[in-house]
Amino acid sequence: MGDHEAHGGQGLNTATGTGTDDAAAAEAARRLFAAECRFVAGAARLAQLPEPGLPEIAFAGRSNVGKSSLINALTGRRQLAIVSVTPGRTRQINFFDLGGRLTLVDLPGYGYAAAAKAAIAEWTELVDRYLCGRPALRRVLLLIDARHGAKEPDRRAMAMLDQAAVSFQGVLTKADKVSASELTRVRAALAAELAGHPAAHPQLLATSARDGAGLADLRAALAPLTLWAADGGG
Numbered sequence: 001m002g003d004h005e006a007h008g009g010q011g012l013n014t015a016t017g018t019g020t021d022d023a024a025a026a027e028a029a030r031r032l033f034a035a036e037c038r039f040v041a042g043a044a045r046l047a048q049l050p051e052p053g054l055p056e057i058a059f060a061g062r063s064n065v066g067k068s069s070l071i072n073a074l075t076g077r078r079q080l081a082i083v084s085v086t087p088g089r090t091r092q093i094n095f096f097d098l099g100g101r102l103t104l105v106d107l108p109g110y111g112y113a114a115a116a117k118a119a120i121a122e123w124t125e126l127v128d129r130y131l132c133g134r135p136a137l138r139r140v141l142l143l144i145d146a147r148h149g150a151k152e153p154d155r156r157a158m159a160m161l162d163q164a165a166v167s168f169q170g171v172l173t174k175a176d177k178v179s180a181s182e183l184t185r186v187r188a189a190l191a192a193e194l195a196g197h198p199a200a201h202p203q204l205l206a207t208s209a210r211d212g213a214g215l216a217d218l219r220a221a222l223a224p225l226t227l228w229a230a231d232g233g234g
Contacts, residue, residue: 026216029223035099037075044092046129052136055225056095056103060131061143062153063109066173066209070143071096071104073209074219093130101226103136110153132164138225139201140168141218146175146206149186150193162199169201170194171218176208 041050059067072080094106107127144150161168175183187206194200207214
């Protein structure tokens with residue numbers, strides 16, 4: 001599983017580029033996420049997982065944190081990933097092909113869900129097995145509600161990803177629902193917590209699917225991960 005972190009680390013380019021380089025990278029990321037994005041598979045059991053191919057970016061987080069909304073906002077679609085106000089409505093792992101260059105993976109939420117305990121246990125095991133054993137997985141976006149900050153289920157996910165050496169990046173969602181001062185406080189607290197996790201990506205982003213805040217930065221952070229598609233990685 002160590003290759004997850006290695007790939008995730010290679011996706012970082014911390015060198016300072018020129019303004020022209022930055023603008024070109026931002027435009028390339030915008031074009032990538034404006035490409036056709038289509039549903040390709042849904043898996044409720046391990047046997048139903050599609051064969052690994054394109055680099056995969058997984059969206060993980062507590063139930064109702066806004067995973068599906070963020071996928072829709074990033075790709076400029078309204079109903080690509082189904083959004084529900086009922087926590088736990090996503091009960092399978094859904095795979096979306098983005099322009100033949102990247103696969104976006106919508107995971108069932110952890111924590112509270114309106115479902116039977118047996119069903120919750122089944123899809124929790126499915127998600128854990130996927131996260132810890134998927135060779136095409138390049139990064140996990142760990143979504144955390146800006147109104148609440150990190151909770152114990154999030155911390156358990158961080159510890160599991162550390163142990164499996166799977167690169168993950170913290171992404172605050174619903175940033176439009178808190179004041180600027182509260183967002184600054186929550187962001188600082190989460191950044192300090194993530195600094196203690198070896199598998200955590202150093203860049204923490206705050207986003208809003210409603211007003212678009214932070215989406216361009218997130219697209220730019222993910223676009224370099226498509227490079228392994230050309231290299232045959234995964």
